Amino acid sequence: MVQKPFPSNCDKRHYDTFELLHFDICGPMEENSLGGSKYLLLIVDEASGCMKGFCLRAKSESEDCIKTIKTYIMKVQKQFGKKVKFVRHDGAREFATNSLKDFYKDEGIEQQTTVPMLHHAKLDKCFWAEAAMTAIYVKNRLPSRERHRSHGGEHSKRCVTHLLRSVRDFAPSYFDDVFVHSRAVNGKTDVEAHKEHLRKLLGLMRKYKLYANLKKCIFGASEIPILGCLVGKNGVRPDPEKVRVISEWPTLSDVKELRQFLGLATYLCKYVENYAGKIRPLSQLLKKEAEWKWTAECQQAFDAVKQGLTEAPILAVADQDRPFHVVCDASDFAIG
Template identity: 95%
Template sequence: MAKNTIYSALDLRDGVYQILTRESDVALTAVSTPSGILWEWLVMPQGLENTSATFNRCVTHLLRSVRDFAPRYFDDVFVHSRAVNGKTDVEVQKEHLRKLLGLMLKHKHKLYANLKKCIFEASKIPILGCLVGKNGVRPDPEKVRVINEWPTLSNVKELRQFLGLATYLCKYVENYAGKIRPLSQLLKKEAEWKWTAECQQAFDAVKQGLTEAPILAVADQDRPFHVVCDTSDFAIGCALMQHDHEDRDRVVYYQSRQLKPAERNYPVHDKELLVMKYALAKFRVYLLGSGPFGPRFTANCSEVATHLATDDEMVVVLR
């Protein structure tokens, strides 16, 4: 979706219920109710082992010719466009929508959208808990508001609920794993619940990190990536970076995790190699096929770089 300026989102109505059950399989879906009535599904019911796979395969096959500008996720289809060949972004968007809607109606098993949930020709659209627009990706303001208004935690259950939502948004927070360490210590089996000043500081740091979260760049496969790595005594972290069309260094994705007890005993250069391996694994789908890229060591993660170059900020290009 990089470089695009206008977006639409379509919600396929009733999801898997749009797929008809094969006539010979209708009897296999029979359900007996307490009233003694036998019901059989004429459309694909939810809960079957192959329901999601069948629905995905059907919709993917049907919309395969428009996947370059209309990617989808289950029952959501996202259309993105930009000005090309002398046409405005609105004109291109309308062409894309006509092609998409034409395919949805052309097939013998037509796909229908829920008009009330559709968004057309907007500057940004919600996608999987975030807002995507021409300026980049940012967390859903409603989820950030919930985090900011979360009261002080009083037990493990509340802590799990808080971390569940916060971790969903962790890609926007630098060194998230390091920030939540005092909180995660309370989740250990033998830990006694004690809300300390350090826990409150970590709680506030997560809130602040999401409130001040940067607008992440939409990954552009036509531009090179570079990875920034860092490590501490208790956590490792990395960021996938990319220069935008204005040559600004933008974050695409943050990743971090806490070190295991054995890993904390590693010498510094081994920790730095560990974070490099971690970054390669986490950002693999972005880096494969993108050409050479460079992991850059920050001021706190320079021992490996010292062995490889005299400049701690030197970019090491892996081929």
């Protein structure tokens, strides 16, 4: 039996513990599809976006297909220690054998038949490119019942964004941070609207069993910290703690310290007018051939960045009902 590894959009090293996995058998394919293989075996966790697939020959060509399916299921159960749901494409009836049914029953695996998806798929010669697109299509057709329970990690953060997408208009999320904003609308005060939004968000979190740390929660505040800035009804301003750190930064002595300083300052550069022009003497020191020499011009640029952040204005929230003016320059060394 020939097995060809299927492209995966998730590195194996990033796999975490899943609550429920899907095994999907799709086929039969046309003769020229999947490099001559007739069926496609997919292992999918939709919540995390992880996917792994393998091509299988027809049962009539190889009795080892059944053993292969059992091997993969046992391997995944052993690795993740979680339940498996077997989702079988209704065209793949060749695999609905008594031996597999008994195996599912013994292992406590739930079976489900899906609508035809890949029966007429033709991947021609572009196996690696088009097969990946087909697998994503199959993944998106699977039911979204699995939950990703691991606390922290790349997949749980993506899972939060995926599960809370229905409330993103008033509760956008960034990885595992959720921000709820409300204003008076339809005769409701801003407080009443905010309470309604919170009920919807918390109800959704309860439904998907997502938990929040109360010590990190802020409710009913007029201004909250978001990604290094303070956001309120009047606009956006830099976090005073970060501004204090920059204003108290000692004179730089080497390239490593310069990179650290510019790393934090550049994060808040939108509050400093002509930031790129002001730091030009400092950025010149980062060039590969540059020799470290702290000049009066460098000190002046260093102080200008500090002063600019200390006097940073409050940036107003964009009003979509008013005209916008785009202002830029044609400088050959700095923009902004």
